[in-house]
Amino acid sequence: MGTHSFDIDGFDIDGWRQHANCKGIATDLFYLQPGCSAYDIRAAKAVCSNCTVAKQCLDYAVENFETIGIWGGTNEIERRSMRRNNKIINILEINHNQ
Numbered sequence: 001m002g003t004h005s006f007d008i009d010g011f012d013i014d015g016w017r018q019h020a021n022c023k024g025i026a027t028d029l030f031y032l033q034p035g036c037s038a039y040d041i042r043a044a045k046a047v048c049s050n051c052t053v054a055k056q057c058l059d060y061a062v063e064n065f066e067t068i069g070i071w072g073g074t075n076e077i078e079r080r081s082m083r084r085n086n087k088i089i090n091i092l093e094i095n096h097n098q
């Protein structure tokens with residue numbers, strides 16, 4: 001994996017990043033600059049597409065509000081949508097259990 005903030009406490013408690021497809025790949029590919037082309041995004045997502053730890057990576061990014069970069073094959077817009085949907089599901093579950 002590139003340099004997805006490995007030094008943050010608790011980032012890799014289970015050691016999942018050791019199995020990351022992006023390990024050793026230039027970080028720039030995953031931290032795209034504004035105005036980057038769709039091709040750049042696809043290249044990063046292609047690396048994630050068959051990564052065996054994509055779920056752990058995505059879970060981490062969603063739970064920790066990672067706002068920059070490709071994580072688990074998603075960009076921030078996609079992760080924001082997931083957080084919104086999770087919030088709605090949680091509200092529905094709470095209402096259902098009352």
Ligand code: SF4
Pocket residue numbers: 001017020021022023030047048049051052053054055057058070071072073
């Ligand atoms: S899902 Fe993508 S960003 Fe996450 S560890 Fe795998 S290759 Fe790296």
